[in-house]
Amino acid sequence: MSVDSEAIETPQDAERELFRAFVALVASRGSRKGAWELVKGAGITDQSLKAFYAHARKDGLEAVVTTLFTADKLEAIRALVANPPPLPPKRVAVSTLANQYYCEMQVHLGTLHDVRVTSAELSAGNEGHARLEAEAEPITEEEVTRRIEVGEKMGLVELGLAGEVEGVPLIGRADRVQLEGSKARLLLEWKFSGRRDLYPTHVVQVEAYGKLLRASGFETSELVHAVAVIPRGGPRPENMAETMAKRAADIASVAPWGERKIASQGEMPDPLAGLGVRRLDSSAFTLFVFPHHEQAAERDVSWALGYWKGARAPRRTTSPSRCRACPYNAAGLCDVALTAPDGRYKSREMITRDGDRVHLLVATQAPNAPPHRR
Ligand code: SF4
Structure with missing residues (x-):
């Protein structure tokens, strides 16, 4: 019997990994103000924005993050990395907002990963829309x-x-x-x-x-x-x-509409x-x-x-059938999936010319699988 020493993760390895994830998360905010809002909101710094700015301008953002990465803050950093607040949206599409009622975690993962889905269902929907639009006269x-x-x-x-x-x-x-x-x-x-x-x-x-x-x-x-x-x-x-x-x-x-009570x-x-x-x-x-x-x-x-608005963490669906049919689950991107994907998607990872990671999901509708519906 032999032990592969490289396969055992030490506390130091875990801490290094956490540090890397923390640096990446802070950098993902795209600005010093965004980075400050992130760490301030998580209770990881009590520095003023002005002091944070000055430090980052002088030594760089990674140096600032290094000074914040202390033993007494590890718990807060771990919680932040595990559950980062969404990036303040430039604009939210109404269809995205509606999809939160299907699975908010899917919407959240969509803000973190580039997942592109192709399916006969989506193509038919686009074609149908185009036909109905074509009935209208330009104005x-x-x-x-x-x-x-x-x-x-x-x-x-x-x-x-x-x-x-x-x-x-x-x-x-x-x-x-x-x-x-x-x-x-x-x-x-x-x-x-x-x-x-x-x-x-x-x-x-x-x-x-x-x-x-x-x-x-x-x-x-x-x-x-x-x-x-x-x-x-x-x-x-x-x-x-x-x-x-x-x-x-x-x-x-x-007939007139009855009165609706909002329970x-x-x-x-x-x-x-x-x-x-x-x-x-x-x-x-x-x-x-x-x-x-x-x-x-x-x-x-x-x-x-x-x-x-960052008031709460993303909520996952309670329906295992949605997880079975979920492209993010098929791409291995959801840590809170309720069940395994049903195989309706073939997942392929691509790196674009700009170095971005893209997950391409091609639907191959599994026999007897329920349609991926909203
Ligand atoms: S696997 Fe389930 S919980 Fe995760 S994103 Fe998909 S539908 Fe939501």
């Missing part, structure tokens, strides 16, 4: 402004939206918005999926668009949301986007609770229609923003 911004000012009704496709919510800049592109002058009447979102179901991610996405519409000056008190789930390989009648918008407006007008929730809200959804099924699509509720939107968006 100039001046013409849109004119029509809004005279109170005209119109449907806008791929409407870019941006605004700041709780200090976090949000951006998004709504699939279709029906306007009546400055009143936003209907927000229609297209989802290409084999499952005709409404998910929390769908609801949060349209809720966040509703908030951005309001922040952009549109009246949203009578806004109605419609999520159209379009099955892959189903019929694609002409003017489908127009038809879906009309049907959704019809369903919304059949007090545990830590993570349930966007589907008490939603009062009306549903219409046809061979080409299923529509889920429900009113915009500002208080519910506030609650759901605010919970997701808590992560971006």
Whole structure:
């Protein structure tokens, strides 16, 4: 029997590894101010920003980090390295915010790693979107402004939206918005999926668009949301986007909406609770229609923003089936996965010309595996 002495990790090795990870984490903040905010926030320094700056300018950031790496701070450093707060976002996409309701850890890992997924499902979704967009006529911004000012009704496709919510800049592109002058009447979102179901991610996405519409000056008190789930390989009648918008407006007008009570929730809200959804099924699509509720939107968006504001660590899903179908799990990047990946992805690591590490995940849908759904 022999012992491979190189394979045994000593406390010194572990400490060296921790030091390297700490240096990399501090450097990843991209600025001295970002580095100071990180270590100050974790209670690793009580230096003022001015003193931290002066030290870093004189000796370099690594020298500063070396002075902070003392025995009494090891525990705090370990906790920080294991659970770093997200980088302050430049801008958060509304779709990313919605995906936090699928698995926030996935979103968090997306901020740390470059993972690119290719699958027939994604390609079909992109193609379907392009077809529906192609039904619309181009229109100039001046013409849109004119029509809004005279109170005209119109449907806008791929409407870019941006605004700041709780200090976090949000951006998004709504699939279709029906306007009546400055009143936003209907927000229609297209989802290409084999499952005709409404998910929390769908609801949060349209809720966040509703908030951005309001922040952009549109009246949203009578806004109605419609999520159209379009099955892959189903019929694609002409003017489908127009038809879906009309049907959704019809369903919304059949009766007044009942009052919605926003129940007090545990830590993570349930966007589907008490939603009062009306549903219409046809061979080409299923529509889920429900009113915009500002208080519910506030609650759901605010919970997701808590992560971006650094108020809490990322939360992982509680659903093992999501972990089985997760590209980050397949790439070996998630330490908190609930179960092993099911093999639907082939993972390949690439280094780009700039030296960045990219994880390319190619979906090879395993037989009997449930679709990777939102
Ligand atoms: S493996 Fe599970 S917990 Fe980890 S990122 Fe994927 S879905 Fe989330």
